[in-house]
Amino acid sequence: MVAALRDFLPEPSVLWHEEETRPYECDGLTAYRHVPMVVALPDTEQQVQRVLQTCHAMNVPVVPRGAGTGLSGGALPLGDGVLLSMAKFMRVVRIDPVARVAVVQPGVRNAAISDVVAPFGLYYAPDPSSQIACSIGGNVAENSGGVHCLKYGLTVHNVLRVRGYTIDGAPIEFGSEALDTPGYDLLALVIGSEGLLAVITEVTVKLLPKPQCARVIMASFDDVEKAGNAVAAVIAAGILPAGLEMMDKPATRAVEEFVHAGYDLEAVAILLCESDGSPEEVEDEIARMKAVLEASGATRLSVSRDEADRLRFWSGRKAAFGAMGRISPDYYCMDGTIPRKRLGEVLTFIAQMEKKYGLRCPNVFHAGDGNLHPLILFDANDRGELERTEQFAAEVLEKCIEVGGTITGEHGVGVEKIDQMCVQFGSEELEVFHALKRAFDPKGLLNPGKAVPALSRCAEFGRMHVRGGKLSHPELPRF
């Protein structure tokens, strides 16, 4: 394999000694590790094409990787495969401020796009917490979100066109710089496909005008259910906040010690509710938001007076994951989405699981769109704790499905939630997913084993999706 790649890649672009391949053994989900057989670091599209053609001809699996910040193990390497790093594709190819698009290579960092178009008063809207490090190629693969999704959407709403190669090295392009293309919406299919359908080499993103100003309200509640109802009331009042986040008391405590954002430590839950737009609009909306939050029983309200204030209010939320690192050796971040009205029930369930497994679990919540990030605190050096954490997480994800939600709102399935896919989907839907995969990749060489479980795995997993009292794939043996 190394020799075949060295045919067209220079020496520093092919890594195969363990001391060089070890750094690639995991992505942001460090609980899962595999040292890849070979790491390829192409820097031209032609080289990507050759890597794929070579692997395809030799039947060697390929795992594409962006910045390696993913939280579901989507870029977990294979011991018998090539890890295809897109890290060298860092060029902003073109900015068109008039048509409001930027053409970028997949290794360009999410935040770098907004930085480079800032002089035109534009920005790229999706803002995952990892935005200073994560790359747009990975964002496309995972359909990443962020804290402003409710109003501005996910990656799928903000990407116009994707170019790349299928596993056989054939060039392929989805979408265009027009707002639609003829035929099936393959762009939507490829975005969020977790690197299973194609390798992305160029992305055209939509740019939005930067709102003139933004202000955020911080509201305290003495009860989680009340805070949840306040969120519903804001939306029922016809307001679409730019951001609407909730943190429970354990989360607030942890971040306050870390960043001193001025959070109310007495509150059982705090809400951050942001308005953006013209100064007139924001003033108007903040007044309406305040009225609703007060009527919903907020015990304390403060409104950011200036940009420094606003950033300080947000600093705690944005640093939430980092803060957990201070109070626990390890943490495990979940990503379920639930209908908001079931929030109280799910949080009560999580509290029960804390007792059952003897582990703490602070909660941060993209409240506006129902995306919950419970953070289980554990110590990976304690083998028993890691196992208990995984069981804890599995129970919470299955609870999310039970209340009508989903196992992943923005982090992707990867290897992490692959067993829960057996619970969320029936065998017929999983068969469709596999058939779609075969249409793009008949040999199953691109990122195999991720995102969609094999039906045999579901049978082994033993917790089947039961629909209408009928067990899925009864033809398979149980273990």
Added chain:
Amino acid sequence: MDAASASFGGRIRAAAEAGTPLRLRGGGTKDFYGGEPDGEILDTRACAGIVSYEPSELVVSARCGTPLAELESALRANGQMLAFEPPHFGAGATLGGCIAAGLSGPRRAAAGALRDFVLGVRIVDGRGRLLSFGGRVMKNVAGYDVSRLLAGSLGTLGVLVEVSLKVLPRPVSECTLQLEMPQSRAIEAMNRWAGLPLPVSATAWQDGVLLVRLSGAPSALLETAKRLGGERTEGAGMEQFWEGIREQTDGFFSGADPLWRLSVPPAVPPLELPGVQLIEWSGALRWARTSAPATAVRAAAHEVGGHATLFRGDRSAGVFSTLSPALARLHRELKAVFDPAGILNRGRLYAET
């Protein structure tokens, strides 16, 4: 499986076995759109009704036969809307037909396309299987995004039994500005404004007049109206105007020449075609009533990186732009995944080969 989806399943399985083409049809308001319909009619209207609607969750789920008008009035009663403003093209329009056609209206450039609001679908595919993709929550990345793939697939992959959509609050207030300017300046202005943080929710230019709809807080509309200038109007008259654009009842859309829909990058200069044009979506959508040959219209769109659809006219020579060989192959394979017997809405999107 409920009775309606069971009946779809039975009918489709039997048709697949016999190789009988089926033509999925709701109110028939979009019979004119896409390739010539072919096959025995499978009427979707009996499978109707709003299944769940929680205004505070911003999500509505309804069955395919639900009249679009009924759905929109339920939303309106709660101060909400389908933000993509889908055209009905007739009183009988159903939700299923709306999603299958995938068409969006005047607010598209500002709010997003129909597919952007699709959260989940339940379908009966060409093998008679009841399948469920996506869900009723705002953020969901589990599995491939089949729900959005179904939007705009013109019934070629399955019957949309039930659809869940994200809905949005209706704007607090709206007004329309009317400015006189030639086409090239209008294109320039629309793009310039789209790059500024202004509450523009729709644009339409025709015959030397640009109309700009603003939506939002009254204070913001006042500020913006001052800044953009033009004559400001609001109320029923303006709503009727946008309705005329959305439903194509505006005078522009009647006439003998074929109606073409050209989807292009928004800032491209005026397209040189004989006949008349109407521009929407900040320049990204150009309607042309033209006698130019199909090849010339398609070339005009292609040259600037877009595509052309024969929206109304003699469709015997094909409606949609040709796909690249790589994409055409994927289309055939995807069709075979959902409808291996090739019985659903044959030729409605592309000719079966």
